[in-house]
Amino acid sequence: MNSLALLDDGNSLALLEDGNSLALLEDGNSLALLEDGNSLALLEDGNSLALLEDGNSLALLEDGNSLALLEDGNSLALLEDGNSLALLEDGNSLALLDDGNSLTLLDDGNSLALLDDENSLALLEDGKVLALLEDGKVLALLEDGKVLALLEEEKVLALLEEGNSLALLEEGNSLALLEDGNSLALLEDRKQLT
Incomplete structure (x- = not known):
């Protein structure tokens, strides 16, 4: 009824349609299009890309940029070799990877993490808990309620606070509070x- 097929050796294409499903093949561009429902x-060899979509999920691949995009509901993924991300x-959760900057960003509710090799920092936050690491200053900040800690290699200090208790260490002056x-x-x- 709704199904048809067309073949042309000159263009090397074939079109098939049955209901909502269809397929298109062409050797010149080496592409194939398939659709069934949503x-x-x-697929195209020239750009080496593939696009897949089912409901809210889709995927895109392209060799020129070496990227892949996946989306299912609220989840998606993007890969690109040029930027390696x-x-x-x-x-609410997401992750970002970039080899140029070597960074990773994770976000789930109130929790997130950021990594950057140039600065070598990582930030984690979940509620009132967070941590920051940076190689340049080599510091780490942790906070959970009233508890926090700070570390820095240049000054080698650590600050801890829980309730009314806190401690400060610094090797330069070798002091502890x-x-x-x-x-x-x-x-x-x-x-x-004392």
Whole structure:
């Protein structure tokens, strides 16, 4: 009824249609198009790309840019060799990879992570919990409620706070500060006082 087929050796194409499904092949461009309901696929050798779509999911591949895009509901992924990046998104979570900058971004609700080789930093946040790492300064910041920690190799300091208690360490001055309630202690190599 709705099905037909067309063959032409000059153009080397074939078209098939049955209901909502159809297929197109052409040797000149080496492409194939398939559609069944909401799903379709496109292949082309010139650009080496493939497009797949089923409902909300689709995929795109292209050798020129070496990219692939996948989307299913709210989730998608993007890959590109030129920039070597991948983007994934599912609900509120996403991830980004880029070899040029060597960064990764992850986001799920309130949690996220960022990595960058140039700065070598990673940021994690979930609720009130976060962490930051950077090789240039080599620091790490962690916060969970009132608990946090800071590390830096240049000054080699660490700050910890939980409730009213905190501690500070720094190798340059070799001091440590501890406070819990009304009690505190200070240590310094040069003066060594409490």
